[in-house]
Amino acid sequence: MASKGSGIRVVVFDQYDRIHKIIRDAMIESIESFYHLPSCISFIQQNSKDERTIILVTTSIEDHVLQSFEGLNSIEAILISSKSRRELDTLPSKVIGIYSRIENLLRALFETFDTIELQLDANSVLFHRRKDGTDNADFYFYSIWKTHNTNEIITKKVFIEQARILFRSDHKIKSIIHDFNISYKSSEVLYWLDKYNRPFPYHLLVSNALRTHDQQILYFARSFINDLSQQMKPIPIGPSYNQVFFGTKLPISIVDRLEQQTSKDIIAFQCFLFATRSRAKALSTATQPTRQRKMANVLFKIDASHALCAHMNESILIDMATPFQITCVTRNTGSGGVQQLLTIVTLVSLDKKHREQLLGQFIQRQKAVGKTINDFLHQTIPLVRVDNNHKRESENLSDISRYSIPVYVVSVSKTSLDSLAVCDDEAEADEFIARGMWAQAVDALARIDDPNVRVLNKHGCLLRERLQDLPGALECHQQALLKATDKGKAETLIYLGIVYHDMKQYAEALKHYSQALQWFEKEKLKDPVMIARCLVGLGNAHWARKELDQALDCTERALALREQEVKPRNNLDIAACLGNMGNILHDQGDIEQALLYAKRAVDLLSSSRQNDLQLAAALNNLGAIYQACGSCDKAREYFERALECVPNENHPYRISALNNIARLNELEKEQT
Structure with a gap:
């Protein structure tokens, strides 16, 4: 989902509901308000992934409350509404001030907002080379983006429609969008940089998209950005x-x-x-x-x-x-x-x-x-996420599969801005998804009466990927299949194939992937992305059934499509196929070719450095192949490199690499 807003979030912790309404009325953007400390802290922790800076306003002066907020990295500043006469130096360092009068609090809030926005602009600085001397591709993003696909400019009408979808639940901002719609003239674009009188679209949408290279927002706002550039x-x-x-x-x-x-x-x-x-x-x-x-x-x-x-x-x-x-x-x-x-x-x-x-x-x-330039723009912000959350039982697999991290079919559970209307509950669910609040998103989707195919598949993906509720996911996708037609039906068959695979019903997975593949291959204008996705799913199902020749054939076909026909080229998807090829070839006993493909996956991901997590998986898999064939020193080298890619101590990839190193240590003890 596209990121909206200025990049700064205001959170209010107000136990007795004294200031919430005043701040809400004063702010242009919506605020988040909490009355219970655990809920407030949980929200901030869950939303730390969206990298928005938080200004916290509170009525509490209690030390344990302030220390709790002080320890949260995403909080940049704390403002206190209180008549307390405590000295500022005795409070945590993030506390900006204590304000007994609400007008002083609001003035300080706006000043803090402005200061932090300047800091965000300054923090957006990029060097043209990385510390190791290699090109920093992100540095060149706008030099290329400004001159690439210049004919693909969204009209003002479409831009307004998409903005209304993004801010569907915020009536105040929808009113501001309406003003822009009826009043904007390209020759007056500079007037629309006034944060307080004309906050849309620059401060509410464009400024943070520029800092974060959010290509979805930039795509819709391109005409406004072009108007602005014309004034330079x-x-x-x-x-x-x-x-x-x-x-x-x-x-x-x-x-x-x-x-x-x-x-x-x-x-x-x-x-x-x-x-x-x-x-x-x-x-x-x-x-x-x-x-x-x-x-x-x-x-x-x-x-x-x-x-x-x-x-x-x-x-x-x-x-x-x-x-x-x-x-x-x-x-x-x-x-x-x-x-x-x-x-x-x-x-x-x-x-x-x-x-x-x-x-x-x-x-x-x-x-x-x-x-190519398309490769560059595609790699700047990965548009597709590889799902590595699945697990296999070791008793049904070869030795390597006990240590490797399998790469499966890509599943996209976020909203596509298509022709179907987005109701309020779905918009709320999308907000929860953006915040990583999976259970709340599922609840919002479950409230929708007569859900369409998109909603049902989104619901199913959340249940499978985030809540591990496979029966619930199966039911959602089956309902979607009853309503779906044409391409929507074929895509739903892929989702069903993924669920059946996770449920270890491999025959059913093969059946649904095959049906999806038949539909996509019959199309006059064939879609190599979807055909490759079906083939990867078939390859994984055949591998799980020990049907290695069929698994190899499907994966080779998918790899050929992704390397030769899919445009723009997606290195993440290609690396996934290369990794799967390595695992299958190892199970066939072709260690030399298995190592060749596994190394190619690692080299491709290392050169592009798009996704450290997938690189960690590829390094772990390469180490697993070396371990399975007795090259313990090499195995240790790649397991340790995998660790370097995943600093999060609780991430399953790091745990997997640590477990593999522990097994190596045990093996070496047994041999001495």
């Missing part, structure tokens, strides 16, 4: 014109990297950057008092001679992702070097020749390794 002009030449400033706060780790890369690297902010000609104003913003730890006051001193800009009153808006050369980083410290006061980062915008040269060299390097 060369800045007037002269010393009084080309110098602009941007004040903010940055983590010291980023400042360290800026200093280390001086004169060696190029950076770009993934946004339209709001700068100012006033050094005093930028300096005031940079040095605002803060209680945040490990943050540096930073003043960017920017030579914008070669940048494209737009004038907005006192501000200068610099074109999105403008590349800058770092020329100098100066750190000024207080007495004795104890307190860092200000870091000045001097930047010079690249001229047009150097910008084109930089991009051209990157594209040539990509072509040299066989990658």
